[in-house]
Amino acid sequence: MSNTEVLPLLDPVDGQSVAPCCPPLTERPFTALEAETAAAMFKALGDPVRLRLFSAVASHEGGEACVCDISDVGVSQPTVSHHLKKLKEAGLLTSERRGTWVYYRVEPSVLSAMGRLLTGTSTGTGTGTSRPPA
Template sequence: MTSAPLSVDEAERAAAVFKALGDPVRLRLLSNIASSPSGEACVCDIQDVGVSQPTVSHHLKKLREAGLLLSERRGHWVYYRVAPGALAVMAQLLG
């Protein structure tokens, strides 16, 4: 952002990421997943963030749509991991 002006596409992408991160529950979910020792987390392990399970699913969907998370269904559970490069892109935008 400080080395060159953002293009229209870059600004739209950054706005989508910041919008997704503009909710404390989403920040906690992303942090729980990113800090998991295995690099991924089952929704069953991260749903204790003070909201109902359907609300957790809604927030995880928003993080996926913003390109911050990847998900994989394994049996009854869905496992989430931070999308490759997602944290680096955010750091670059803020750096």
């Protein structure tokens, strides 16, 4: 990722949802900032351990997971912490410390934004046009 500011899916300071980073891939070409934002998300998910951790959090009962429940991914605890930090930096996870444990959550808006980006489902914010079949 370059030194330019990238709009995360979640605000990394307080974890509050922000507008989805990017329009659907089929809506229009990305701006440089949108491409960098989407690339950061895909880069974070491009590591198999991170993808497993993200999936473990997203699919965990109650929509959140204690780090103690998702750490068995075949790497050391410091490495798990590193990967969770990268997922947070990409705006894909939020966390909350409760006593000695940290709980992670994938906000529904993140999954919605990811789905919208990949499926081409417009929410009325763009042109919503698509190419006719060839």
